Amino acid sequence: MSRQFDEYMSDKFELNGTMYQMVEPDSFDELMKAFEIRDVIQTGISQLMHDEDDSAWQTLLQEQEDYIQGYIDRIGDFNNGCLVKNITYLLKKYSLRMGDLERLLGISAGYISRTVKENSSKKLSIDVVWKIAELFEISVQKLIEDDLSDLSGNIGMLVDFMDKLKEQTECVEIEWDNLGGVKSETDERFDQMGLFSTTEDGRIRYAAPGRNSKMIFLLADDVISTYGVDEYKQMIIIPFYSEKSSDVHYDFMFAWPKKDDMYGFEKIFYSYDEPFGTLDGHAKRLYEEAKEHFFDVPVANDMRKFIAGYLGKGGDA
The missing domain is CATH 1.20.58 (Methane Monooxygenase Hydroxylase; Chain G, domain 1)
Known part of the structure; x- marks a missing residue:
């Protein structure tokens, strides 16, 4: 050293x-x-x-x-009410008291209960927020921005799905491919699938499945894909926006080869279907993480472990 x-x-x-x-x-x-x-x-x-x-x-x-x-x-102006509500929800979910939480985190008794009041101007230190997030195995961002009590049913399941994909991407457990679109030539399979066409002004129009055909949707960025979810089906993420709004949404679909160079595809879910934008935020973070790793230098997992061991980092490289 x-x-x-x-x-x-x-x-x-x-x-x-x-x-x-x-x-x-x-x-x-x-x-x-x-x-x-x-x-x-x-x-x-x-x-x-x-x-x-x-x-x-x-x-x-x-x-x-x-x-x-x-x-x-x-x-420092993050929504204290959201954080308080989430802590209350987590304590109730796991049948814990505030004192139990403080003991688990190793902080002084009464610190959280004195600080996390919805009308209080005080904020928990980010270190404590971080510890709470780690204890309950959720992201800090989710803890301070999302209403966890509303992340139930399908929405909660899809949020967890995207968050796990993001974690796997960060750890390079899954790899992503760029299938083109806005910044590079679109993969030819999409011509066969009939998903994209070029507008007169050169933009890529997206024929969003299940949408009103009279609405105009446009690609916001390149399409990315991975086989890390299913061995035989390629999961693709399509970022798009409406001509009437700049808000970016994300379609998650499976695609797979059929006979005669044909491809089938089916919906996993569309973030556009969730009216409050909860899914869009998580999809964006996943997409950006995938793009960052797509442009990184590829190294096989066994080689990564070797290099990490040589550098004395164990498996955390």
Whole structure:
């Protein structure tokens, strides 16, 4: 491990032979990355010998904490009522009391109950919100933005489905292909399926299945696909919008080859069917994560494990 802080430049530092960069978040996803960098710095501190000077590490830690706090201050107006409602719902769901939650999180008795009042101007620290989300195995974003009591039935199931796909994508457990559309040539199978056509002004019109044929829907981005859900069927995600609205929706469908180079397809679900936009938000996060990994350098899982082991990261590379 290198601890030569004289060599680090600007907001970069080295640990266990890997270069890291401090993160000044301006989005929720970057906030999550900022927390990861903070954890890396804390790992560096914990690996020091008891008589080694940790002042350089502590400076890095404070700078990263300041970046995190700066973002938290900017987003400090999150819906406290939504968070309170969700905590109340989770406690009732698992037959817990507020005191039980505080003990499970290892925080002082009464802290949450004093802070999470719907009309209170106080906010829980993001660290505590993070711990609550981890305890109940949900995302921080879902905890502070979604009404969990309404995520029941099919909506709740589909949210969990997309969130799991996003997690699998982050861990590179599933891979995605770009089938073209707006930014690259559309895959020829879509011509056979009759889903797309080109408008006079060069945009890609989408014949959304089950929609009013008189409405004009347009592709918002390229179509992406994966075999990570079903071994024999290709799951495709189609981002689209109405000519009358710029709001992007997502169709999830299965496609599979038939005889004579023909393809069949069937609906899994359409986020457009959910009137309050809950599914669109989760679909967008999944789509953006898939796009990011699509443009990443592909590495086979066994090779990833080898490289991760060499770098001393176990299976977390």
